[in-house]
Amino acid sequence: MRSAATSASNRWPNRLAAAWRQALGLMHAVLVRPHGELSYEQVDDPRPGPGEVVIELQAASVNRRDVAVRRGVYPFPLPLIPGSDGAGTRRDTGEEIVILPALGWGESEEVPRGDFRILGGPDDGTYAELVKVPEANVYPKPCRFSWGEAAAFPLAALTAYRALFTVAMVRAGETVLVLGAGSGVSCRGSRFSGRRWAARATSPHSSRRSTAEAGGR
Amino acid sequence: VIDSVRPLAEVAGAHARMEAGVHFGKLVLGIA
Numbered sequence: 001m002r003s004a005a006t007s008a009s010n011r012w013p014n015r016l017a018a019a020w021r022q023a024l025g026l027m028h029a030v031l032v033r034p035h036g037e038l039s040y041e042q043v044d045d046p047r048p049g050p051g052e053v054v055i056e057l058q059a060a061s062v063n064r065r066d067v068a069v070r071r072g073v074y075p076f077p078l079p080l081i082p083g084s085d086g087a088g089t090r091r092d093t094g095e096e097i098v099i100l101p102a103l104g105w106g107e108s109e110e111v112p113r114g115d116f117r118i119l120g121g122p123d124d125g126t127y128a129e130l131v132k133v134p135e136a137n138v139y140p141k142p143c144r145f146s147w148g149e150a151a152a153f154p155l156a157a158l159t160a161y162r163a164l165f166t167v168a169m170v171r172a173g174e175t176v177l178v179l180g181a182g183s184g185v186s187c188r189g190s191r192f193s194g195r196r197w198a199a200r201a202t203s204p205h206s207s208r209r210s211t212a213e214a215g216g217r
Numbered sequence: 218v219i220d221s222v223r224p225l226a227e228v229a230g231a232h233a234r235m236e237a238g239v240h241f242g243k244l245v246l247g248i249a
Contacts, residue, residue, distance in 0.1 A: 030225060038228055056249070057248045057249070058247075059245055059248055060225065060246040060248060061244060061245050061246065062228070062231045070232065088248070128248075129249075148219060148222055151245060151246075152245055156243065181241075182240060184242070184243045187241075187243070205238060207239075208241055211241050
């Protein structure tokens with residue numbers, strides 16, 4: 001185990017290296033390379049266009065979609081930086097924010113616009129020190145959330161919320177069967193269950209099923 | 218619900234955990 005003094009002194013070279021990269025306009029990011037490997041590399045900083053802001057990320061989270069992007073399920077040109085979820089600070093204002101990963105959704109609750117995309121393919125995503133996003137996709141980070149918690153919820157929570165309320169329109173007295181206990185969407189969907197309706201999460205894996213039944217959702 | 222937190226550089230481990238279906242909750246990557 002390292003002493004506190006040792007770990008503090010070890011941080012300075014890292015900070016110097018980070019300052020040097022920033023001066024050169026370089027950042028660390030994870031890229032999906034052809035054949036689906038994840039590669040941790042130094043790449044150019046994102047250059048924001050009109051209406052876009054650069055976020056200095058503190059945390060990101062993994063979604064099933066990222067695995068599909070890596071495996072080439074989508075026809076996106078490679079290499080690209082995957083990742084839909086992220087939280088960090090706006091480089092221009094210093095504001096602590098969480099990213100809404102639905103780009104160009106539009107005004108309709110029911111259906112997205114034709115140019116709707118999810119951040120992290122084809123647009124470069126949050127597996128990086130920096131990401132550029134439209135200013136409209138930046139929301140204040142709830143102060144009770146840690147960086148990790150803030151980065152964990154957007155895509156899964158949006159998916160669960162839309163499935164339950166926009167599409168299924170769950171009502172008082174109803175019970176929802178949530179498949180895939182342990183997934184981000186399942187955990188979020190089960191948590192949305194309130195006093196007026198109930199969610200029951202299940203899974204073909206007995207350990208995940210028992211965790212869900214024990215309230216681990 | 219957070220399953221685990223690991224540094225960005227170790228994201229391959231998070232993908233492997235998700236593909237194995239053994240996680241319970243979100244896999245978080247620390248960046249700064």
